[in-house]
Amino acid sequence: xxxxxxxxxxxxxxxxxxxxxxxxxxxxxxxxxxxxxxxxxxxxxxxxxxxxxxxxxxxxxxxxxxxxxxxxxxxxxxxxxxxxxxxxxxxxxxxxxxxxxxxxxxxxxxxxxxxxxxxxxxxxxxxxxxxxxxxxxxxxxxxxxxxxxxxxxxxxxxxxxxxxxxxx
Amino acid sequence: xxxxxxxxxxxxxxxxxxxxxxxxxxxxxxxxxxxxxxxxxxxxxxxxxxxxxxxxxxxxxxxxxxxxxxxxxxxxxxxxxxxxxxxxxxxxxxxxxxxxxxxxxxxxxxxxxxxxxxxxxxxxxxxxxxxxxxxxxxxxxxxxxxxxxxxxxxxxxxxxxxxxxxxxxxxxxxxxxxxxxxxxxxx
Numbered sequence: 196x197x198x199x200x201x202x203x204x205x206x207x208x209x210x211x212x213x214x215x216x217x218x219x220x221x222x223x224x225x226x227x228x229x230x231x232x233x234x235x236x237x238x239x240x241x242x243x244x245x246x247x248x249x250x251x252x253x254x255x256x257x258x259x260x261x262x263x264x265x266x267x268x269x270x271x272x273x274x275x276x277x278x279x280x281x282x283x284x285x286x287x288x289x290x291x292x293x294x295x296x297x298x299x300x301x302x303x304x305x306x307x308x309x310x311x312x313x314x315x316x317x318x319x320x321x322x323x324x325x326x327x328x329x330x331x332x333x334x335x336x337x338x339x340x341x342x343x344x345x346x347x348x349x350x351x352x353x354x355x356x357x358x359x360x361x362x363x
Numbered sequence: 364x365x366x367x368x369x370x371x372x373x374x375x376x377x378x379x380x381x382x383x384x385x386x387x388x389x390x391x392x393x394x395x396x397x398x399x400x401x402x403x404x405x406x407x408x409x410x411x412x413x414x415x416x417x418x419x420x421x422x423x424x425x426x427x428x429x430x431x432x433x434x435x436x437x438x439x440x441x442x443x444x445x446x447x448x449x450x451x452x453x454x455x456x457x458x459x460x461x462x463x464x465x466x467x468x469x470x471x472x473x474x475x476x477x478x479x480x481x482x483x484x485x486x487x488x489x490x491x492x493x494x495x496x497x498x499x500x501x502x503x504x505x506x507x508x509x510x511x512x513x514x515x516x517x518x519x520x521x522x523x524x525x526x527x528x529x530x531x532x533x534x535x536x537x538x539x540x541x542x543x544x545x546x547x548x549x550x
């Protein structure tokens with residue numbers, strides 16, 4: 196398994212390749228390295244959040260100024276953001292790449308309830324969702340998801356699992 | 364206490380090409396008082412106005428962004444004060460139309476109506492400048508300076524309902540206006 200720092204660099208490189216230049220974040224333990232790499236990258240404007248739903252509004256405003264935006268959070272943050280995603284992104288046709296750490300994924304102790312509602316909630320919102328489990332699929336999946344987000348003018352979700360984050 | 368529409372008219376007279384993000388009742392009045400392609404009424408979710416304004420301010424640091432927030436709205440997204448201060452958005456003017464109620468939702472008082480210090484919240488969060496106005500003349504005289512100095516700035520406007528303006532949610536939420544706003548920003 197690749198270490199977390201290299202995995203984080205792999206993910207951020209994938210984001211930069213599709214032109215993402217504005218990322219709002221709220222940490223999960225498993226996302227620490229990704230957030231560090233984003234914060235240190237001079238080509239990405241990083242906005243640390245107090246609550247995930249703020250990121251929906253912030254990314255919407257930034258998108259309308261021409262930025263390509265992503266929102267990085269845990270799946271609990273997705274649940275915190277449902278109204279913003281609905282009445283901002285879906286209502287006003289705003290694309291955001293949602294990068295969501297999938298707590299409660301297969302074999303994960305302690306988050307089974309959260310894990311069990313994650314995909315149904317995304318499905319209920321009509322947000323297309325891709326689960327990333329293989330490191331060598333990161334770049335291609337991020338590229339494809341961003342294309343879908345831009346063309347559909349809707350958020351697209353990529354669920355990040357431990358294996359692509361290089362964490363246990 | 365100021366009539367809200369009169370308060371907004373003072374801002375409209377001073378406005379040049381600033382982006383104005385307006386929410387709920389303030390938005391319903393603002394689109395009549397200061398029609399402009401730079402009006403942003405596309406926040407949707409309650410409380411998110413200040414967050415949208417931050418995204419606009421960071422995306423376009425060359426333009427001044429004014430948000431006409433509500434007190435109930437800000438309470439719903441109070442952490443945004445910290446996020447905005449942390450982002451150091453110098454071009455952001457955060458006005459709170461403090462009417463003490465959830466006016467659009469039927470006029471029920473907000474918790475601790477009239478006893479909460481929004482300027483105190485903002486200063487504690489790290490806004491370098493805050494102001495409070497309850498008289499139109501003071502607001503009128505203070506505004507020129509506020510529109511020039513570095514922010515983020517919080518302006519607490521003590522207001523009550525003034526004249527009635529026609530509600531038009533379809534206009535506030537129209538994709539056409541949102542697209543026109545995006546295009547105006549790309550000029």
